[in-house]
Amino acid sequence: METELRLIGDQSQENAGTSDDHVTSIMEADRQWLKSVEKKTKLLPKLLNNSAGKSSCCIFRVPHSLVEINKKAYHPHIVSIGPYHHGKVHLKMIEEHKWRFLGGVLARTQQHGIGINDFFKAIAPIEEKIRDCYSETIECSRQEFLEMMVLDGCFIIELFCIVGGIVQGDIDDPIFKMTRMIFFIMRDLLKLENQIPFFVLETLFETSILSSRKQNVSSLTVLALKFFDHAVQRPPEVLRSNGVLEIPLLTVDDFTTSVILNCVAFEQCYAHCSNHITSYVTFMGCLINAPSDAGFLCEYKIVENYFGADEEIASFFNNVGKDVTFDIQRSYLSKVFEDVNEHYSNNWHVRWAEFKHAYFDTPWSFISALAAFVLLVLTMIQAFFAFYGYFRPPKQ
Known part of the structure; x- marks a missing residue:
């Protein structure tokens, strides 16, 4: 490589008539450039990190091509969960209420000797496991990351518990009182970019006071299903398309x-x-x-x-x-x-289906088809007797 650089320098000197000092500066510049290129080869990807293909990585940025088709479908409208949309201005309103919900959790758990530090102690050992769930490298400090997980996780758990009737909520709580507020939150919680791992919720749930009354409390999975069940209209039966x-x-x-x-x-x-x-x-x-x-x-x-x-x-x-x-x-x-x-x-099947749809789809279309059929039959009978009378005239 040094020989190549010298050749570059010699050629430059020959063509431009430069001095040896200039040749040396060119060689040094090329060395620095080569070092920077080599350094780039050792950088780890951040926007799609190396662990993104593993089964443990399950929280992704939605591909830009899909976002372009449905721009409003993938980004949260009212609440941010996890790091991807953390701190956005239009989500600040519910961000303030998260702290109120966390206060409600602590007011109950502290009666049984479980404080905020216990939640952080529960999450800290699995920090790297949590980070590996995201397809992007999360650029935030350890303290900020743990605070985000505890705050967002306790907010979700408190929602599940209030809606599931495990915890008595304030009847005037604006989250539940204002029209469709909880519906918008439910919708945001099911967006791909707006997630924290479920095992984080399980860890926080087990740490909370609810774990001491496990025999009287539904599992977190059941509470989650009950929570989202309020927003999903289930069909009463299986219905049919033309049999x-x-x-x-x-x-x-x-x-x-x-x-x-x-x-x-x-x-x-x-x-x-x-x-x-x-x-x-x-x-x-x-x-x-x-x-x-x-x-x-x-x-x-x-x-x-x-x-x-x-x-x-x-x-x-x-x-x-x-x-x-x-x-x-x-x-x-x-x-x-x-x-x-x-x-x-099968062309016969298609034609028969089209015929049924055209003439037997509604009572009126059936009546019209029947009337047309009767008219056709009467016309044929009339034509038959007309021809019969012509070829076989009655005897005089």
Whole structure:
């Protein structure tokens, strides 16, 4: 390498007629440049760190290509959880209430000798494990990171306990009193970038006073499911599409669409899970190519539309699959895709389905079809007797 540098210097001297001192300065500059290049090769990635492909890493930044399609679907609107959106100005209101919730937790636990220091002691040994759950390198001090985990974790646990009836909340608490406030918080808690690891919540839950009454308290998992159950409308039964496919009722609103988008983003980022949500929305996107398709599914109670017009339903399912990698062989619906395509390739089935939809879909269309059929039969009978009378005239 030094020989190469000398050649560069000699060539520069020959071409430009420079002095030996100038050659030496060029060589030194090249050495510094080469050192800086070598130094860069040893830097660890920060925006997508080396542990991002491990099963332990499960909290990701949503790919920019997906954010561009649905810009408001992935970022929190009212509360930040974890480091990715920590400190943003528009989330400051609930940030202040987190401290109030933590105070409520401490007011109970301190009666049993558990103080704030005990929560930090519980989280400190697993700090590195927590950091490894994030696909980005978290650039904050140890104290700031532990404070964030304890504050956000206790806030979530307190929400679960109040909604689950484990803790008596203030009846005038604005978090629960103001219209739709808790709904917005629920929606933000299910966004991919707005997370802390569940084992952090379990650690804090076990540390709190609730762990001393475990026989009378539901598990954290049950409390979490009860909490989000308030925002999800469950179908009462499985409903049918023309007797061919059985599809559960899907309620489409701001909450469900946000959850679907973030679940799809998670499946795109995390290689150690199924692709069930991506499979489902891809299948629905194949069924809904136009607003009329959305209207058809709404009419048959397969889709319950609280989202807007049929155009918005069609637009959502058409966009959710954009820039998404989908392997049909890994899909739990692969056989359904195969059977539907095979059924559709049979022209007789398609024509019969179109005929039924056109003439037997509603009572009025059936009556019209029946009237037309009767008229056709009468016309044929009239034509038959007319021809019969012509070729076989009655005997005189």
